[in-house]
Amino acid sequence: MPVTVKTFQAVGEAASALSSDRGARYLGGGTLVMRDLNEGDVSIVTVIRATDRALQGIDAAGARIRIGAGVTFARVLAERDLGFLHPAARSIGGPAVRNMGTVGGNLFAPAPFGDFTVALLALDGMVSLQGGFGLRDMPLEEFLQSRDRQAGALAVGVSCIRPASTDAFRYRKIARIKPKGGSVITLAAHLPQSGGRVTGARIALGSMAPTAVRAKAAERALEGRPLDAAAISAAAAAAGEGTAPADNSLASAWYRREVVGVHLRRLLSGQES
Known part of the structure; x- marks a missing residue:
């Protein structure tokens, strides 16, 4: 099936074209859309682009x-x-x-x-x-x-x-093929502190649900506490609550649930993966 490519100068024009065509997909860098096209996704009939600076x-x-x-x-x-x-x-x-x-x-x-x-x-x-x-x-x-x-x-x-300090934000991706492999688990934590205690903790996980999710139980375990061994252990124990990982070629759902707390503990403790 032929695919029509439409290029617009303004974002508004591109958005209007995208919303009015159920078979349209927006093309940015192409790493997702072009893969789908190459794999024969017949639902894509129009590709929308925008050159807006x-x-x-x-x-x-x-x-x-x-x-x-x-x-x-x-x-x-x-x-x-x-x-x-x-x-x-x-x-x-x-x-x-x-x-x-x-x-x-x-x-x-x-x-x-x-x-x-x-x-x-x-x-x-x-x-x-x-x-x-x-x-x-x-x-x-x-x-x-x-x-x-x-x-x-x-x-x-x-x-x-923007994190207030270099150690307030931490990120780690666990992959079998580095650096370009898919994620076994991805973790990010923003841990602002006031008076030596964590305030406004936010922890996000990748590959633990269909989209990135917050580890809210782990956040609650840290909130208002010093970032010490006891708080980190409590957060690690709660890391998997509310998640829904899937089985794929990189890891099983069981494995992800088993190791997410281990990797969160290492991230929060500043240990190497």
């Missing part, structure tokens, strides 16, 4: 940084002000994938992929969506829960908070 913008000047959906992971790695996101960007595929893959596309990547989104979720991520309703910001957690119903909306950018 707003999709390439980065604003890292404030406490909350903004990244255009079309920014590649190679570009993230080139930005010194985004250093706290470099481990997450570096864990995405090899150089070819990082040169093409985009921040916006990663929001739609199914498990065991979507590792950058795990980092954004731990950093109170927001998604800017353009659709028939206009432009609006949606909490990343809410977006992920309704992602399958967002097909007609165009993600134009993301934002997240």
Whole structure:
């Protein structure tokens, strides 16, 4: 079946075309859409592109940084002000994938992929969506829960908070093939502290559900406590609560449930994987 490619200059025009065509998919870096096309996905009849420069913008000047959906992971790695996101960007595929893959596309990547989104979720991520309703910001957690119903909306950018210190944010991806393999488990934790106690803990997990999820039981185990061995043990014991990992070629659901607490303990303790 032939596929029609439509290119628009403005984000609004592209979003309108996307929302009005049920067979349309947006093409960013192509690491997801082109794979689907090459594998014979006949549901895609139109490919939408946009050349709007707003999709390439980065604003890292404030406490909350903004990244255009079309920014590649190679570009993230080139930005010194985004250093706290470099481990997450570096864990995405090899150089070819990082040169093409985009921040916006990663929001739609199914498990065991979507590792950058795990980092954004731990950093109170927001998604800017353009659709028939206009432009609006949606909490990343809410977006992920309704992602399958967002097909007609165009993600134009993301934002997240900047960690107050280098040790306040921690990220780790467990993969069998490094650096470009799919995730066995991906973990990210933002652990602000006040008066020596954790305040506003956010822990995100990848490959522990169909999308990235918060480990809310583990967050509660840390909240208001010093980040000591007792608190870390309590968080590790609660890490798997509320998760729904799947079996795949990388690991079984059973294995993921068994080891998620081990890896969270190592992450929070600052141990090497």
